[in-house]
Amino acid sequence: MKRAHPDSQPTARKRVRTDAPVPESNDAVLRRPNITKLAPPRPFPTVPTSVSATGPRSAHKEGKNMICITRKTPLAAYLRRCKKVILEDGYKTLHLSAMGAAIPHLLQLSVALPPILPFSPSELHTEVSTNTVHVQDEINPDNEEDDVQYNTRGKSTLLVVIRIGDGHGPEVKTKSKVAKPRPATKSGGEGSGPVVFFEPDQEDMDI
Numbered sequence: 001m002k003r004a005h006p007d008s009q010p011t012a013r014k015r016v017r018t019d020a021p022v023p024e025s026n027d028a029v030l031r032r033p034n035i036t037k038l039a040p041p042r043p044f045p046t047v048p049t050s051v052s053a054t055g056p057r058s059a060h061k062e063g064k065n066m067i068c069i070t071r072k073t074p075l076a077a078y079l080r081r082c083k084k085v086i087l088e089d090g091y092k093t094l095h096l097s098a099m100g101a102a103i104p105h106l107l108q109l110s111v112a113l114p115p116i117l118p119f120s121p122s123e124l125h126t127e128v129s130t131n132t133v134h135v136q137d138e139i140n141p142d143n144e145e146d147d148v149q150y151n152t153r154g155k156s157t158l159l160v161v162i163r164i165g166d167g168h169g170p171e172v173k174t175k176s177k178v179a180k181p182r183p184a185t186k187s188g189g190e191g192s193g194p195v196v197f198f199e200p201d202q203e204d205m206d207i
Contacts, residue, residue: 036138040155042068043097065091069098069106078109083116086164094162099133103158110160119164127161 044066064085069078085091094113098106114124132154139149 034140034142035151036140038136038138040099040135041133043157043159044068044095064089065093066095067097069096069102069109071102071105075105075108075112079113079116082109082113086117092164093167094160096160096162097157099157100155103156106158106160110162113162117164123165125163125167127163129159129161131157131159133157 044063067078067081082094082096085094096106096109110126110128114121114126117124134152135155137151137153139151141148
């Protein structure tokens with residue numbers, strides 16, 4: 001009879017799970033769809049209808065008091081812009097709008113703007129309103145033969161209106177060009193008198 005060596009240890013057996021999940025193939029794994037966020041509708045027009053859209057921005061006299069707030073522009077730039085619109089352009093009402101992640105930026109602006117204006121707190125009136133707008137996302141399929149799909153979702157918006165007094169400021173007048181009279185052209189010599197044409201007598205004419 002063969003005896004086991006005292007230093008030898010029995011080998012452990014590996015257990016195989018029968019309920020282990022089977023790895024899926026790469027084709028079965030769902031890919032993340034290619035989504036393109038379309039531009040949301042603007043609360044204010046970029047250029048007023050009464051102003052030419054092809055001209056320089058410095059020539060725009062209307063619509064300066066309607067500002068869309070974004071996170072890309074720092075707070076100090078908005079403070080300087082709003083102060084210039086009120087003090088230099090003479091507007092008494094500011095319309096400030098923000099959407100989504102830019103709403104906290106607008107709240108900071110609405111709180112920081114009144115102290116730097118040369119008006120008493122009793123003359124400043126602030127109105128805050130919220131709304132929801134619908135934006136669309138373009139879903140591009142992996143297969144070019146498939147149609148492009150659109151997904152609609154809601155996005156929160158905030159509108160802050162700051163009025164000074166009754167909110168009616170001076171009208172912004174645009175300079176109109178006055179047509180200058182053209183100088184009279186001289187003809188028939190250097191004299192300034194009227195030009196007279198003499199008709200030939202009937203006898204001088206060839207018959």
